[in-house]
Amino acid sequence: MSLGLVETSTLTIEDGIRLQSRATLRPVTVAYEIYGELNAQRDNAILVCHALSGGAHAAGCHPDATKPGWWDVMIGPGKAFDTRRYCVISSNVLGSCYGTTGPASIDPRSAQPYGSRFPVITIADIVNVQRVLLDRLGIDSLLAVAGGSMGGMQALQWAVSYPERVRGVIAIATTARHSAQQIAFDEVARRAITSDPAWNSGDYYGSRRPADGLAVARMLGHITYLSDQGMADKFGRRRCALAGDARDAPRVSTHAARAADRPPDFEVERYLHHQGQSFVRRFDANSLICLTKAMDYFDLAEGRGSLADAFTPSRARFLLLSFSSDWLYPPRQLEEVAEAIRESRRGCGVCGVASREIPSTCGHDAFLLEHAQQAPLIASFLDLCATRSVPGGTCGVHGRTSRSA
Amino acid sequence: MSLGLVETSTLTIEDGIRLQSRATLRPVTVAYEIYGELNAQRDNAILVCHALSGGAHAAGCHPDATKPGWWDVMIGPGKAFDTRRYCVISSNVLGSCYGTTGPASIDPRSAQPYGSRFPVITIADIVNVQRVLLDRLGIDSLLAVAGGSMGGMQALQWAVSYPERVRGVIAIATTARHSAQQIAFDEVARRAITSDPAWNSGDYYGSRRPADGLAVARMLGHITYLSDQGMADKFGRRRCALAGDARDAPRVSTHAARAADRPPDFEVERYLHHQGQSFVRRFDANSLICLTKAMDYFDLAEGRGSLADAFTPSRARFLLLSFSSDWLYPPRQLEEVAEAIRESRRGCGVCGVASREIPSTCGHDAFLLEHAQQAPLIASFLDLCATRSVPGGTCGVHGRTSRSA
Numbered sequence: 001m002s003l004g005l006v007e008t009s010t011l012t013i014e015d016g017i018r019l020q021s022r023a024t025l026r027p028v029t030v031a032y033e034i035y036g037e038l039n040a041q042r043d044n045a046i047l048v049c050h051a052l053s054g055g056a057h058a059a060g061c062h063p064d065a066t067k068p069g070w071w072d073v074m075i076g077p078g079k080a081f082d083t084r085r086y087c088v089i090s091s092n093v094l095g096s097c098y099g100t101t102g103p104a105s106i107d108p109r110s111a112q113p114y115g116s117r118f119p120v121i122t123i124a125d126i127v128n129v130q131r132v133l134l135d136r137l138g139i140d141s142l143l144a145v146a147g148g149s150m151g152g153m154q155a156l157q158w159a160v161s162y163p164e165r166v167r168g169v170i171a172i173a174t175t176a177r178h179s180a181q182q183i184a185f186d187e188v189a190r191r192a193i194t195s196d197p198a199w200n201s202g203d204y205y206g207s208r209r210p211a212d213g214l215a216v217a218r219m220l221g222h223i224t225y226l227s228d229q230g231m232a233d234k235f236g237r238r239r240c241a242l243a244g245d246a247r248d249a250p251r252v253s254t255h256a257a258r259a260a261d262r263p264p265d266f267e268v269e270r271y272l273h274h275q276g277q278s279f280v281r282r283f284d285a286n287s288l289i290c291l292t293k294a295m296d297y298f299d300l301a302e303g304r305g306s307l308a309d310a311f312t313p314s315r316a317r318f319l320l321l322s323f324s325s326d327w328l329y330p331p332r333q334l335e336e337v338a339e340a341i342r343e344s345r346r347g348c349g350v351c352g353v354a355s356r357e358i359p360s361t362c363g364h365d366a367f368l369l370e371h372a373q374q375a376p377l378i379a380s381f382l383d384l385c386a387t388r389s390v391p392g393g394t395c396g397v398h399g400r401t402s403r404s405a
Numbered sequence: 406m407s408l409g410l411v412e413t414s415t416l417t418i419e420d421g422i423r424l425q426s427r428a429t430l431r432p433v434t435v436a437y438e439i440y441g442e443l444n445a446q447r448d449n450a451i452l453v454c455h456a457l458s459g460g461a462h463a464a465g466c467h468p469d470a471t472k473p474g475w476w477d478v479m480i481g482p483g484k485a486f487d488t489r490r491y492c493v494i495s496s497n498v499l500g501s502c503y504g505t506t507g508p509a510s511i512d513p514r515s516a517q518p519y520g521s522r523f524p525v526i527t528i529a530d531i532v533n534v535q536r537v538l539l540d541r542l543g544i545d546s547l548l549a550v551a552g553g554s555m556g557g558m559q560a561l562q563w564a565v566s567y568p569e570r571v572r573g574v575i576a577i578a579t580t581a582r583h584s585a586q587q588i589a590f591d592e593v594a595r596r597a598i599t600s601d602p603a604w605n606s607g608d609y610y611g612s613r614r615p616a617d618g619l620a621v622a623r624m625l626g627h628i629t630y631l632s633d634q635g636m637a638d639k640f641g642r643r644r645c646a647l648a649g650d651a652r653d654a655p656r657v658s659t660h661a662a663r664a665a666d667r668p669p670d671f672e673v674e675r676y677l678h679h680q681g682q683s684f685v686r687r688f689d690a691n692s693l694i695c696l697t698k699a700m701d702y703f704d705l706a707e708g709r710g711s712l713a714d715a716f717t718p719s720r721a722r723f724l725l726l727s728f729s730s731d732w733l734y735p736p737r738q739l740e741e742v743a744e745a746i747r748e749s750r751r752g753c754g755v756c757g758v759a760s761r762e763i764p765s766t767c768g769h770d771a772f773l774l775e776h777a778q779q780a781p782l783i784a785s786f787l788d789l790c791a792t793r794s795v796p797g798g799t800c801g802v803h804g805r806t807s808r809s810a
Contacts (some may be wrong), residue, residue, distance in 0.1 A: 023652070057768075059756055162748075177510075179633060179637055179642075180633075180642065181628065181631075181636045181637070182675060183642070183671050184624075184627075184636065184673050184674070187669070187673070187674045187677060188625045191677075191681075192600075192621050195597075195601070195617035195621055196600070212600035213600065216593060216596050216598070216600055216621070219593045220593045220625065223586065223593065225590045226586075227733075228584060230583055231584070231589065237584075237588070237704060264592070265590050265698075269592045271594060272589060273596075279604070285571065296671065331426050
């Protein structure tokens with residue numbers, strides 16, 4: 001069953017937010033949507049966190065839109081995030097371009113878009129803004145926080161930043177810190193943008209935008225979102241159909257050296273071009289740079305001794321889902337998270353970590369596509385969070401910090 | 406022992422080359438080097454084929470150079486390609502920018518560099534130019550042809566294009582056809598170049614070059630040349646050392662949004678920037694586009710029924726080497742080649758295919774780095790090619806076409 005029409009609300013935090021860099025960003029506006037009702041005990045709220053290019057619109061339909069929200073198959077009456085039972089909140093992240101304050105927002109000091117003056121932000125800052133939003137909504141405690149990819153980082157960060165406010169964490173296709181390879185892919189994407197002559201250090205608003213660079217960045221992203229096998233299944237070496245005879249035997253275009261003008265030879269090339277072009281119409285280059293930097297800086301262990309130490313204050317249950325063919329966020333990264341949480345709870349009796357590698361050929365995109373496999377795992381995890389007290393018990397650490405019912 | 410000083414020769418094919426696209430390129434100049442002596446029987450010649458950004462200078466030193474050739478550890482007296490015993494020939498490929506005719510060469514019709522008018526070429530064209538070079542050198546038969554990556558494609562193409570002229574094939578870290586993912590990476594690299602405003606459809610000679618786009622293309626290439634594990638070992642999440650205090654706690658630069666101006670945060674970013682910049686100084690963007698298209702078009706099975714059918718005329722021995730962490734040319738691609746050759750020889754008694762996956766964390770770059778593991782395999786393979794007749798025997802197909810001693 002679908003949620004039907006939904007709408008986006010906004011909240012403005014006039015005092016702004018003190019960032020991890022110690023700068024203050026003021027004011028901060030947050031775009032958010034709510035699906036379902038908060039119960040009388042105010043204990044059925046679930047925060048859903050989006051990935052790099054997502055927004056607050058996670059479920060239902062906007063009056064003017066042809067497509068439902070990005071996780072509509074998962075959120076709604078009778079779905080994994082059952083809105084007859086739970087109150088699901090979804091907000092656009094700080095630094096994005098879908099209603100929450102980001103580089104394209106107006107800087108009140110100059111009455112111009114921030115552009116190059118937008119401050120560095122971190123995943124902890126993003127989560128801090130969500131925390132203020134929940135404060136304003138009168139929600140002290142989350143039944144669960146859930147997300148995939150960058151959304152999964154936010155879910156893990158919640159457990160570390162606000163351990164007393166989270167009873168369940170669902171982190172999908174994500175990591176506790178970017179590897180060198182993940183940083184490297186992000187940096188090539190950023191460099192493609194900053195090499196675009198329209199970039200102008202990020203101050204391109206009101207002028208031509210770095211569209212070519214942003215398209216290249218997104219093309220690269222899409223390679224990393226699919227698996228080798230998935231691409232082989234979807235495109236193989238299929239050529240693009242062409243009017244005329246430019247592709248006759250021996251199957252080499254006579255104009256391939258004219259790369260700027262030529263049409264794509266292979267279907268996979270056409271797919272990437274399409275993805276690049278459609279992204280340019282809907283996303284802001286500064287947001288891509290800002291958010292990939294936040295992901296690259298993300299390291300839950302940093303400044304906390306070890307990853308296990310970072311999770312020690314948390315008494316949440318964890319559901320960690322990865323996908324066999326996801327090579328951008330390979331399953332072993334979440335296995336490391338599971339190990340760290342288990343280590344932090346050694347001696348507690350109950351561990352509270354469920355980690356599952358789901359077989360899929362969809363690569364990283366699987367977190368948005370493999371509903372049938374994810375939905376029952378998430379539904380029963382949420383049921384467990386809602387109906388049973390938080391694991392733990394008699395150990396020194398968790399006995400003392402227990403806030404469970 | 407080193408070869409000492411060597412020099413590059415050139416041969417000009419005045420009649421030019423008829424290309425697979427049916428166009429004729431005239432004249433064609435080939436840059437090549439020879440290490441060791443051709444014996445009286447003229448049967449000890451080995452052709453060594455370079456990868457995308459390599460050149461004819463494979464071994465020894467040029468008088469003005471600080472570094473030896475790209476495979477110097479493998480070629481020389483007493484080395485895997487033992488120049489006391491074999492005559493090793495290395496030539497720069499058609500379409501490159503190191504002495505052989507390519508897009509930067511002067512088109513005699515216009516007295517200008519070819520640029521956008523350089524024709525589409527294929528791996529078969531590259532091999533055809535090598536064949537003409539060997540004809541002019543009076544070499545009818547190769548003891549072996551060897552190469553890694555794009556060089557390995559040439560080695561395999563030799564066995565298919567000129568089966569009667571090749572007794573041994575050493576193909577390393579390569580494939581018989583690019584997958585959708587391989588095409589996709591190449592297309593993003595090309596698009597980075599063609600998005601550079603200096604690109605001008607490839608007619609940028611005598612003007613500013615598309616250096617930024619070429620640097621981005623090379624940065625991306627380098628991610629695919631290393632393995633995830635190799636990158637983690639080499640760089641991890643290490644930060645760049647900075648003068649001043651810009652990197653103090655909380656470990657986020659306050660200027661990261663100024664991406665165009667900012668120094669790299671992480672060591673892996675600095676490494677990629679360095680690789681991009683040094684590539685721009687030594688390679689031509691049109692050559693990168695021309696050669697990546699040749700690799701993408703490469704498909705030994707195309708037009709030949711099956712991959713096994715493509716290899717049916719060949720009576721060569723094959724040594725196929727792949728590396729466990731090479732995700733750009735994963736080992737299973739060469740295993741498919743091995744299977745196809747075995748299938749083409751079913752019933753021949755002797756198979757003549759040795760396939761080996763070498764353990765390494767060096768990723769695709771392993772073909773240039775893992776000397777200790779490759780050298781003995783190559784040396785004994787060459788010895789086998791030199792001292793024992795070609796496998797085969799009494800089967801109908803191979804019995805008839807046998808040219809072995």
